[in-house]
Amino acid sequence: MPEEQRPRRRQARGERRVAQLLDAAADVFRKVGYTAASTNAIAREAGVSPGTLYQFFPNKEAIAIELGSTLNLRMREAHGELFTPENASLPLREMLDVIVDPMIDFNCENPAFLALVHDSDVPGSVTSEHDALHSSLLERVETLLGLRAPDLSKAERTQVAAMAFGLFKAGLALVVGHEGAERAAYTGELKNALFGYLAPRLGTGPVDVTTAAAAAGVAGVPAPDTSPAPAG
Numbered sequence: 001m002p003e004e005q006r007p008r009r010r011q012a013r014g015e016r017r018v019a020q021l022l023d024a025a026a027d028v029f030r031k032v033g034y035t036a037a038s039t040n041a042i043a044r045e046a047g048v049s050p051g052t053l054y055q056f057f058p059n060k061e062a063i064a065i066e067l068g069s070t071l072n073l074r075m076r077e078a079h080g081e082l083f084t085p086e087n088a089s090l091p092l093r094e095m096l097d098v099i100v101d102p103m104i105d106f107n108c109e110n111p112a113f114l115a116l117v118h119d120s121d122v123p124g125s126v127t128s129e130h131d132a133l134h135s136s137l138l139e140r141v142e143t144l145l146g147l148r149a150p151d152l153s154k155a156e157r158t159q160v161a162a163m164a165f166g167l168f169k170a171g172l173a174l175v176v177g178h179e180g181a182e183r184a185a186y187t188g189e190l191k192n193a194l195f196g197y198l199a200p201r202l203g204t205g206p207v208d209v210t211t212a213a214a215a216a217g218v219a220g221v222p223a224p225d226t227s228p229a230p231a232g
Helices: 005-036 039-046 050-054 060-079 092-109 112-117 124-148 154-176 180-202 210-216
Strands: none
Touching (some): 005 112, 039 050, 112 124, 112 154, 154 180
16 A cells, blocks of 8 residues: 555544544533533443543543534534525515524534533633624624614614524523424424514515615625616
8 A cells, every 4th residue: 555545544544533532422411411421431432442532632621622613613504504685585484494493403413512502611612612603693693684674773683683592592492302293392382482573573474685685785685776667
């Protein structure tokens, strides 16, 4: 085998081992929380020796930091295309479906995310990354509100976005904590609560967001056609 291929193969094996350890850590954090978790438990979950784990991570804190960064990146990627002008223009119930469902799916598929951000002992960098993500999502919600209801003032958009996001987070805990039909029922209740809160402010039918999007400088939305109609 050529010498230049060996480091690449060793690197690929190392990446697979890191992914294996992070998956195991996610399971352990989900089951017992960050504080009660240990490197021995993570190694056991991964099916490796503690010595193997220490080749890649010096302690539990380093594992949590790497896992937190990975999950935050996944969430940014998963939610990056949700708060779009196209979605803002939909009837309110449809808008909630296309935005809320993927956010719920992400959290149900990555339950360690909530386990990490809700534990007071988690490393500070994990908390700061999550806080930055939270602020980014709030800004996206505010932008969507401005597209759908441009008459709302900046202060009103900020308040409505914060309240809607608070409702979502409160309901999310119930959704993630159940499975099957109960999860579906709580998802429906969460969307009903959001609909009831947002409907008086955003309306319930489809809206034309073209003018608002152009005024806000939102990319990907054509400016309204202001050219005069052809004569005759």
